[in-house]
Amino acid sequence: MEQPPGFIDQRFPSHVCRLKKALYGLKQAPRAWFQRLSNFLIQLGFSCSRADPSLFVYKKGSCLIYLLVYVEDLIITGNHSSTIRKFISHLNEEFFIKDLGHLSYFLGLEVIYIKSGLFLSQTKYTHDILVRAGLVYSKPAATPLATAESFTSDGSPFRDPTFYRSLVSALQYLTITRPDISYAVNQVSQFLQEPTTEHFQAVKRIIRYVKGTLLYGLSFHHASKHLLLGYSNADWARCIEARRSTYGYSIFLGDNLISWSAKKQPIVARSSCESEYRALANTAAEIVWITHLLRELYVLPPERPTILCDNKSAIFLTRYPVSNKRSKHIDIDYHFVRELISSGKLYTKFVPTTLQLADIFTKSLPRLLFESFRSKLHVGPPPVRLRGY
Structure with missing residues (x-):
């Protein structure tokens, strides 16, 4: 810390001002603001999510409200309009806010409301x-x-x-x-x-x-069945120089894509089975986090999650604790997927390569196959909306 020019005390040249309040623009300001806001929300009955600290959930009886925080921008939604309006009025009494109405543009994301959901x-x-x-x-x-x-x-x-x-x-x-x-x-x-x-x-x-594909985006539709389904895949030794595999996954809640990833594995896999097994473990870790989040949102599906993989050897390795020269070197932390399966919290199932949607995250595909997988991920142009006058 340095004293601002013109405020240096000649008697104490090494002294600086003591800040009694976090000022906007300082490193401590975001933490102080979030602490101030979270304390206010908790007093109103909200609970902070453990899976996502920026998410707050309010539940009282059948009333359910979600609040998502990004610095000073807030997204509020729920199933009880009158309670939401009452909460916004309380929020306005405590802080100076501006209600922008229905969500339409947020951090570069454009939201279009359609009959079946969101785009x-x-x-x-x-x-x-x-x-x-x-x-x-x-x-x-x-x-x-x-x-x-x-x-x-x-x-x-x-x-x-x-x-x-x-x-x-x-x-x-x-x-x-x-x-x-x-x-x-x-x-x-x-x-x-x-x-x-x-x-x-x-x-x-x-x-x-x-x-x-300038107008393309991601569609979310209402669904009667909310099964948590994941696709896991790895392309063995994809990197020519480091010989590391590329893995990817896509996770659906019902018919809606809610999580995906395309990454290079940090170590070299000695076989395609090993690379697929490590990809399964990473997909399982993501699904575990999603289940924690959905439980806090009170929308956790009753059925156990399922992961689809196109490698039968990797699926066998997740179900049976065998150890041989090709698998004994795999780190212990990747074997937690076995515990999830044995405890009934997760299920793995084989899927043919032609139906493996995670393929689009592990390799470049021919045009027809790429467009087929893209449509199954619900990525496409905005739906046509006709409004009568």
Whole structure:
């Protein structure tokens, strides 16, 4: 801490002012604000979620209210309109707030209300990426990456690494509503330190694909059955240089995609069974977190979650505690998936590769297969809405 210019006491030149209140813009300000807000919400009967500290839940009888906090922006929803209005009035008495009405735009996410549910997109944000990249009038691409395309660190260095990083980081945020580009963005994100011209060409192809699907987003529909279903997959030794596998998963609640990932495994797997088994363990960990969250939201499905995998050896390894030369070196923490299955909290099942939706997160696919999996993830154009006058 340093004393501001003009306020230095000549008798105590090393002294500084003591702050009795967290000021806006200081490092302590966000923590102090969140503590102030959370204390107020807890006094009103809300409980802070353990799965997500930014989520607060209010339940009294049949009344249920959810409140999500992002710095000073709040999203409030629930099943009791009068209680929500009463809570907003209490909130307005304690803090100076501005009610923006129904959620339509939040942190770059655009919300469209449809008859069957919601449609989330980032059209304006996507257009800003096209402008930044100078590809507004470029020719669209059918897929984010060419089929079976692989990347290495060889090649001529790209002249502007900072520009490369800015585009990739922008595409990473776009994956919030565009899971179809998750694998491609993961691949180009591995070369942020020293990108080459080939890597930049791959980024331009992703943006050209996004340009052709500018209005696409993620649809959420009402469903009568809320089964928690996950798809887990791994592409063994996908990385040519490090020989590490790429794994991915997609988790559905009913027919709605609620979680997905495309990552490179941190260690080298000695077999495809091992890479698939590690992917299963990571998918199981995500499902465990989701079950904790759904339990706090009071919407946990009664049926046990299911993970679909296209590797029978990995499924066998999750059900039977066998140990041989090909599996005895696997870390113990990955074997917790066996305990979940033996205790009846999780179920694994085989799925053919042609129906493995997680394939879109582990490799670049041909156009027809890519478009088929994309539609099954409920990624597409906004639904047509006709309004009579």
